[in-house]
Structures are given as structure tokens and as C-alpha cells.
Amino acid sequence: MSKEEAAREAIKQALRALRKRHLLEEAAHAPALAALSRPFVSQGLEWKEKAESLEAELQQCYKAQSRLAEQLGSEVAETRSLKASLQEKEQAIESLERELTETREECLKLRAELDEKTRVVDLVLSENSEIKRQLEEMTLIAKKAEAENKTLIDRWMLQKMQDAERLNEANALYEDMMERLKANGLESLARQQVDGVVRRCEEGAEYFSESTFPSNCKNRIHAHEGGCAAILFECNSSRLITGGQDRTIKMWDTNTGSLARTLHGCLGSVLDLAVTHDNRSIIAASSSNNLYVWDVNSGRIRHTLTGHMEKVCAVDVSKISSRHVVSAAYDRTIKVWDLQKGYCINTIIFPSNCNTLCFGMDGHTICSGHVDGNLRLWDFQTGKLIHEVAAHSLSVTSISLSRNGNMVLTSGRDNLHNLFDIRTLEVCSTLRASGNRVASNWSRSCISPDDNYVAAGLADGAVHVWSISKGDIVSTLKEHTSSVLCCSWSSLGKPLCSADKSGIICTWT
Structure with a gap:
């Protein structure tokens, strides 16, 4: 295409654009031209109506704006609150x-x-x-x-x-x-034994004075801690031997109330005591299931006798020889011991436990008191039962032999004290009292050396003294504040001693 043709084409396009713009401007100004072509009166009415309409719309807009402003304020406050x-x-x-x-x-x-x-x-x-x-x-x-x-x-x-x-x-x-070898010497042997007994009796008689029932407390001694269950006097002496729960044996001068000696070595509470007739050995029955034998001169233990399986509650020494000892324990056995050998030579078994025992004057008989209330007599060599009698309705607590050996005193939990003729085992006398109550299964009573009186301790702390011939209480001794467990009378005739559960010993004259 030549330049001229291009110019012509450009001019054509420009003309078309101008025409299009002119048409658009005419369309835009058409209402104005139409209005100008109408009369001014009709135009004024329309404008007035439009103005009123626009004013109404403006008021609505103001109201809407106010509402929107309030809503905006609340929305702003809510927005701030929500923001916080x-x-x-x-x-x-x-x-x-x-x-x-x-x-x-x-x-x-x-x-x-x-x-x-x-x-x-x-x-x-x-x-x-x-x-x-x-x-x-x-x-x-x-x-x-x-x-x-x-x-x-x-x-x-x-x-x-x-x-x-x-x-x-x-x-x-x-x-x-x-016996076969010395058949001809039996008479002389028996005479020697009898002479020995008579000599010992004569030795005791040299110091013996007739017993009188006591009434006054001469000495009050705190002997043991925890209680004293066993007391006895040395043979033909006023020296007292005591044993207590503190596992000690003590020897006292009853004239002054002073302690003479203390023996140690027992491993349990002392439940009963015995002394050989020569006063050289003291034997203690203990809750440790053993017996202890002290040499008085040295104060040392000679033997510890073992073999019982339960506590040993009673012990006694032969009246004839210082060699043989018997003991009873709660294993239902009585054992016979040889102190020279230091071991058991015989064991007696029985159905009821034994609380107390003693040797007879012949040295061959053992008297035992049992829980079933029976008094039994045994041959200590053979272990055979010689005789048995119902002594009490309850347990027997004590057995004491009279000085002449013809009577045996038994005390029981039935609160009775019976005197038996040991030859016939018949009851000679029964001693009782109102309110008389035995303190324990091992409460020990005693007979005076002249065999005229019986002394027994009570649970209320009193000690009753009975006259055997009259059968009545001749004295009631009150000094103890706890139950009296045992009594012992000096073989010299006085004093009488008693011991209680608090370990207090009283000497009565």
C-alpha cells in the first residue's frame, strides 16, 4: 500500500471516530435538550417533587447514618471488649x-x-x-x-x-x-542312825524355848524387789534365809534386822528354799526349771541341778542326811537328788502337778501336796506311792511337818488348814477363820517348834495364829499392806517371820 492510500484510510477512520463520538454526545445530552424543549412551569413542578423526594431520601439517609453510627459505636465497644x-x-x-x-x-x-x-x-x-x-x-x-x-x-x-x-x-x-554282808551289824547301824537323830534333837533342845504366840512386829524389812515367796530359818538359829523375784538369796539377822549376806547366781525367781541340817548348804527352787545349791561358807554355787522341764516350785532336804534332796516341778515329776554326786537318782511321775512337798522324819518318806487337792506319801528310794488321801477340795498350797514328825499340816486353796496324823492319815484338826483367804498356789503356812501353834498368811495382808489344842485364832498380826505369801517359825521357838508380794519381811515376837 502506498503512502497516499494509507493516509486516505487513516482519514476515513478518523471521520468514523468523530461521527461515533458525535452520536454518543447527542445521546448523552438528549434529556437536557428535551427538558429545555419543555415549558419552565412543568419543569419546576418536577424539580420540586424531585427535591422533596431527595429531601425525604436525605432524611432517611441521616436516620440510617445515625443508626449506623450507633451500631458502629456499639460494634466498636464490643470490638474493644472482644479485643481485651x-x-x-x-x-x-x-x-x-x-x-x-x-x-x-x-x-x-x-x-x-x-x-x-x-x-x-x-x-x-x-x-x-x-x-x-x-x-x-x-x-x-x-x-x-x-x-x-x-x-x-x-x-x-x-x-x-x-x-x-x-x-x-x-x-x-x-x-x-x-545287808547280806553286814547282817550281823544291822542292829548297830540302826542304833547309830537313831543316836544321830537323838543327838540332833538334843542339840536343838539345847537352844529351844517354848513358843508363845507373837503379837508385836519387831522388824519390818524391805528384803526383795518384786516380792518374796520363800523364807526359812537356819537349823537351831535365828538367822533367816529369804528368796525373791529379784533372783537373789539373802540372809538376815532377825535380832537386828540387818542383812548378813547375799547370794547370787540364780537365773529365775526363787519359789522355795531348803537348808541342810548342818547349815552348810542352801538349796533354791527356781522358775528357770533348775535348782541351785550354794555353799554357805564360800557363797558360791556348788551345783546347778538340771532335769526338770518346767518351773521348780518346791524343795526339801532329808531330815536324816544332808545328802538327799527332793524337788517338785510343774512337769508332774518329783526328783530325788544326790548332792554328793550332783545329779538325779530317781524320778517319780504322777498325774497332777505338785505344789509343795517335804521329807518325813524317817528320811525315807516324801509327803507331797497336789493341784488335785490330794496328799500323797511316797517311798523316796523306790518311787512307789505309799498312801493317798483327799486333803482339800482345791489345790494344796503348803505342807509342814511337826517337830516330833507325827503331824503334817496342809493348807489349801479352799482356805482350810488341816492337821493329819501321818501314821494314820486321819484329820486331827481343821483350822479356819472368817475371811481367811489364801493368797496363791504356793502360800506357805508353818507349825511352831513346840507344835502348839499354826501361822498362815492371808490375801488381805494379815497373819493368823491358831492354837492347835483349841482350834481358835489366838492372834491376828497386821503390818503387811499386800498379800502374805509365806511364814516361817524359828526352831528356837521365836521369832515368827512372814513375807509378802511387795518383798516386805516382818519379824514377830
Whole structure:
């Protein structure tokens, strides 16, 4: 295309554009031209109506604007409140997030501790299981050992009894041989024994004075801690021997009330005492299942006599010889001991426990008082029961032999005191009193050396003295504040001594 043609074409396009613009301007100004072509009156009415309409619209717009302004204010206030609330919640969220973080850390720590504790518990459980297993094994071993121990003890006791029986047989054989070898010397031997008894009686008679019933307390001594259950006088002496729960033996001068000596070595409470007629040895029955023999001169223990299986509650020495001792325990046995050899030579078994016993004057008879209330007489060499009599309706607590050996005094839990003729075992007299109540199963009563009076302690702390011939109470001694457990009368005729549960000893003249 040439330049001219291009120019013509451009002019044509420009003309077309001008025409189009003119048409558009005419269309835009058409309403104005139409209005100008109408009369001015009609145009004024229309404008007035439009103005009123526009004013009404403007008022509506103002009202809408006011409402929108109020709504905007409330929305702004609510927005501020929501913003403040949002800030608080954001802070709370931050705090909760921190707490959550701390809680998670603590949870992790606790979980670690729990794991550690779980491991420890598992370890402890395993150790406990092992210990239980070991305990079961040890229990089985202990039961087996206990059974073996019981079997050994039974065998040992059986062996001891068999040994004692063999020893008794040997002694019997020896005595039989001696009787055959010395058949011609029996009369002289008996005369020597009788002369010995007579000489001892004469020695006692040299110091003896007639007993009078006591009425005054001469001495009040706190002898033992925890109670005193055993007292007796030395033979033909006013020196008193006492034993208590404090495991000591004490010797007292009753004239002055002073302590002369204390013997130690007993491993249990002293329940009964005996002294040899030469006053050289003291024997104590103990709750430790043993008997203890002291040498008075040295103050040392000569023998510890073992063999009883329960507490030893009674002991006595032969009136003929200082060699033989008898004891009773709560294992339902009486044992005969040889002090020269230091072991048991005979064992007597019976169905009811023995609370008290004593040797007869012949040195061959044992008198025993039992829980079943019976008085039994035994041959100490053979262990055979000689005689048995129902002495009390309840337990026998005490047995005392008269000086002449013809009467035996028994006291019982039925609160009676019976005097038996030992030759016939008939009751000669029964002593009782209103309110008389025996304190224990081992309450010891006694007979005066002249065989005229009986003294017994009571649970209320009093000591009753009866006249045997009259059968009445001639004196009631009141100085103790607790139950009186035992009484003992000096073989010299005075004084009388009593001991109570508080360990107090009173000397009465």
C-alpha cells in the first residue's frame, strides 16, 4: 500500500471516530435538550417533587447514618471488649501453654520416677519372693530341727529315766549285798542312825524355848524387789534365809534386822528354799526349771541341778542326811537328788502337778501336796506311792511337818488348814477363820517348834495364829499392806517371820 492510500484510510477512520463520538454526545445530552424543549412551569413542578423526594431520601439517609453510627459505636465497644477478652485469653493461653509445658515436663519426670519405682518394686518383689522361699526353707528346717530336738529330748529323758532305774537297781543290789554282808551289824547301824537323830534333837533342845504366840512386829524389812515367796530359818538359829523375784538369796539377822549376806547366781525367781541340817548348804527352787545349791561358807554355787522341764516350785532336804534332796516341778515329776554326786537318782511321775512337798522324819518318806487337792506319801528310794488321801477340795498350797514328825499340816486353796496324823492319815484338826483367804498356789503356812501353834498368811495382808489344842485364832498380826505369801517359825521357838508380794519381811515376837 502506498503512502497516499494509507493516509486516505487513516482519514476515513478518523471521520468514523468523530461521527461515533458525535452520536454518543447527542445521546448523552438528549434529556437536557428535551427538558429545555419543555415549558419552565412543568419543569419546576418536577424539580420540586424531585427535591422533596431527595429531601425525604436525605432524611432517611441521616436516620440510617445515625443508626449506623450507633451500631458502629456499639460494634466498636464490643470490638474493644472482644479485643481485651482476646488479649486475656491469649495471656491465659500462654499461661496454660506454660503450665502445659511444665506439666508435661513434670509428667515426664514422674514417668521416669514411676519407671524407677517400678523397677525398684520389681526388684523388691523378686527379693521378697526369694526371702519367702528362704523363709519357707528355714521354716521347714526349723520344724525338722524342732521335731528332731523333741525326739532327742524324749530319748534323753527316757535314757535318764532308764539310767535312774538302772542306778536304783544297782543301789538296791548294793544294799542287798550290804545287808547280806553286814547282817550281823544291822542292829548297830540302826542304833547309830537313831543316836544321830537323838543327838540332833538334843542339840536343838539345847537352844529351844517354848513358843508363845507373837503379837508385836519387831522388824519390818524391805528384803526383795518384786516380792518374796520363800523364807526359812537356819537349823537351831535365828538367822533367816529369804528368796525373791529379784533372783537373789539373802540372809538376815532377825535380832537386828540387818542383812548378813547375799547370794547370787540364780537365773529365775526363787519359789522355795531348803537348808541342810548342818547349815552348810542352801538349796533354791527356781522358775528357770533348775535348782541351785550354794555353799554357805564360800557363797558360791556348788551345783546347778538340771532335769526338770518346767518351773521348780518346791524343795526339801532329808531330815536324816544332808545328802538327799527332793524337788517338785510343774512337769508332774518329783526328783530325788544326790548332792554328793550332783545329779538325779530317781524320778517319780504322777498325774497332777505338785505344789509343795517335804521329807518325813524317817528320811525315807516324801509327803507331797497336789493341784488335785490330794496328799500323797511316797517311798523316796523306790518311787512307789505309799498312801493317798483327799486333803482339800482345791489345790494344796503348803505342807509342814511337826517337830516330833507325827503331824503334817496342809493348807489349801479352799482356805482350810488341816492337821493329819501321818501314821494314820486321819484329820486331827481343821483350822479356819472368817475371811481367811489364801493368797496363791504356793502360800506357805508353818507349825511352831513346840507344835502348839499354826501361822498362815492371808490375801488381805494379815497373819493368823491358831492354837492347835483349841482350834481358835489366838492372834491376828497386821503390818503387811499386800498379800502374805509365806511364814516361817524359828526352831528356837521365836521369832515368827512372814513375807509378802511387795518383798516386805516382818519379824514377830
